[in-house]
Amino acid sequence: MGADQEHLEVTVWRGTAVGGRTETFEVPAHDSQTVLDVVSWIQQYADPTLSYRFACRVGMCGSCAMMVNGEPRWTCRTHVQKVARAGKVRIEPLRNLPVIKDLVADMDPFFEKWIEAEGVHHPTRTRADAIERIDPESAARVEANTGIECINCAVCYAACDTVAGNSDYLGPAALNRAWTLFNDAKDAGKQAVLDAVSGSGGCHNCHSMGSCTHYCPNELNPMAAIAGLKRETAKSFFRRRRDA
Amino acid sequence: MRRPPRSHPLWLAYILHRLSGLGLALFLPVHFWVLSLALTQPQQLDELLVFTQMPMVKLAEFGLVFLLAVHLFGGLRLLALEFLPWSGRQKSLAAGAVGMAFLISGTFLIQAV
Numbered sequence: 308m309g310a311d312q313e314h315l316e317v318t319v320w321r322g323t324a325v326g327g328r329t330e331t332f333e334v335p336a337h338d339s340q341t342v343l344d345v346v347s348w349i350q351q352y353a354d355p356t357l358s359y360r361f362a363c364r365v366g367m368c369g370s371c372a373m374m375v376n377g378e379p380r381w382t383c384r385t386h387v388q389k390v391a392r393a394g395k396v397r398i399e400p401l402r403n404l405p406v407i408k409d410l411v412a413d414m415d416p417f418f419e420k421w422i423e424a425e426g427v428h429h430p431t432r433t434r435a436d437a438i439e440r441i442d443p444e445s446a447a448r449v450e451a452n453t454g455i456e457c458i459n460c461a462v463c464y465a466a467c468d469t470v471a472g473n474s475d476y477l478g479p480a481a482l483n484r485a486w487t488l489f490n491d492a493k494d495a496g497k498q499a500v501l502d503a504v505s506g507s508g509g510c511h512n513c514h515s516m517g518s519c520t521h522y523c524p525n526e527l528n529p530m531a532a533i534a535g536l537k538r539e540t541a542k543s544f545f546r547r548r549r550d551a
Numbered sequence: 552m553r554r555p556p557r558s559h560p561l562w563l564a565y566i567l568h569r570l571s572g573l574g575l576a577l578f579l580p581v582h583f584w585v586l587s588l589a590l591t592q593p594q595q596l597d598e599l600l601v602f603t604q605m606p607m608v609k610l611a612e613f614g615l616v617f618l619l620a621v622h623l624f625g626g627l628r629l630l631a632l633e634f635l636p637w638s639g640r641q642k643s644l645a646a647g648a649v650g651m652a653f654l655i656s657g658t659f660l661i662q663a664v
Contacts, residue, residue, distance in 0.1 A: 377556055468557070515632055517561030517641065530561075530641075537633045 315391060317345055319357065320399040323408050329397075330354075342375050342382035342390065346398060346410065359410040366524065369458030372465065373410050374399040379465035381524040402465040403478075417461050420477045425503040426484035429496030439493055451490035454483045454532050456525050463519035463529050475508035479519035479529035482510050486532035489539060501536075501543045510536040564625060564645035571622040578615060609663045617656035624648035 315334045321327050332349050343361055350357040361371040366384040373382050375390050376397050387396060404412040421427075432439060441448060463479035464470055470478045477485075485504050488494045504510045510533045519529040557566075588596035602608060625648045632641065 468562075514565055515561065515629060515641075516557075516565040517559065518557070521559045521561070528639075531637045531639075534632050534637055541634070 314394070315345060315387060316395045317349065318395070318397045319346070319349065319410070321357070321409050322406065324406055324413075327406070327409075336387070336394075340387045342373070342380065342385045342387055342396065342398065343371050345387055345396065346373075346382065357410070358408040367458065369460035372401055372460040372462045374402055374465065379462040379522050381460055381462060384524060401461055403467065403470045404461065404465070412461070414461065416474075417464055417478070417480070418459075420481040420508075421459075421484055423503060423508070424477045424481035424485040425496055425500045426481055426488065427496075429488070429494050429499065431493055431495040441492055445492075447490040447492065450535070451487045454487040454527055454529075457483055457527060458525060460524065462522050462524055466518040466522040468516055468518065469512055469514055473508070473512055476512045477504065477508050477510075479513075479533065482513075482536055483519075483527065483529040483532040485510075486535050489536070498543070501540050504536050505540040505544070510540060513537070560642045560645060564628075564648070567621060567649070568625040568629070571618040571625070574615075574618045575622060578618075606664070609660070612663065613656050613660040616659045617652050620655040621649060621652035624651045 313336055315336050316331060317334045318329050318331045321330045332353050334345050334348050334353075337344070343364065346357070346359050347361075350359065359371070359373070361383060362368040363370075364383045366381055369381070371382045372379060374380075374397075375382065375385060376392060378390075379401060380390070382398075390396065398410065400406045400410050401412040404414065404417060407413050443449075457480060459480065461480065463483075467476075467479055470476050482504060485500045489497055489500045494500075513530070513533045515530060515534070517530045520527070520531070523529065557563075585596065585599060588599070603612070625645070628641070628644045628648050631638070631644070638644070
């Protein structure tokens with residue numbers, strides 16, 4: 308905690324898409340205080356014009372991610388005591404995304420890339436058919452299960468240096484989604500997924516730095532998912548050449 | 552300012568792979584040029600070979616062998632990551648690649664002095 312143990316020195320990025328500056332607030336420190344609590348305190352007691360985004364406060368909805376002392380984090384489940392350095396905290400909008408205002412990042416590019424990666428449902432049956440039975444023990448289902456708990460918080464996207472260097476790169480979350488669909492018996496778009504993720508912004512851009520896996524708050528492994536896509540797109544490439 | 556700290560092991564493995572690759576790319580043209588002297592100017596090559604006996608040059612060669620070995624083993628790790636079934640031990644494999652590179656370059660240094 309800070310010099311007086313009772314207050315935090317919180318530096319917050321303020322601004323819009325055209326530019327901004329930082330502003331520092333003194334916030335009362337409490338036990339078990341989260342970073343989101345700190346941001347909310349500023350908005351409620353210091354400056355009501357501060358813009359930020361949250362909904363569930365319990366790590367389900369994925370809307371409150373921000374950069375905290377330079378690292379992407381889900382702020383509702385991040386205790387200030389764990390991340391404050393000598394009582395100081397720096398809070399900024401998510402990296403690799405445009406800013407709307409203050410701590411609110413524009414999530415449109417992030418979700419547009421989910422669609423680009425064919426992260427949409429491709430049904431195998433109609434509502435008139437019986438529901439497909441799924442074997443929960445099958446290898447593909449087990450693999451799909453490892454990636455389905457993604458809450459779309461964009462922490463991995465903000466952590467990724469490949470996204471920072473290549474704005475066309477689909478990013479870890481979209482590719483992780485593509486991998487779960489590829490392994491899903493109820494998805495009929497396997498080749499569409501492989502085609503979508505093998506383009507110029509696709510999975511082969513990944514340098515396996517592993518920041519996505521390192522920072523994922525739900526402890527998913529997008530790096531493994533992307534490696535899976537690399538394997539399957541390579542197989543698909545050689546299969547097509549053989550069959551051509 | 553809005554950059555995450557990059558202190559985790561696999562990011563360091565990534566940057567080591569890039570820098571070693573860059574170092575080797577800069578070294579190889581010079582290496583081939585020196586070798587070509589055997590055909591074009593043998594006496595100049597002999598002078599350079601005497602120069603390579605200096606301790607500081609031996610130490611620099613240790614560095615080159617380390618770069619080559621760490622790039623080789625790091626590259627094998629990446630090939631395995633991308634083409635073999637997934638292994639969760641990537642940090643251990645990256646550490647192993649650095650360990651093997653030290654073993655080989657260290658052995659070279661002991662042999663050289």
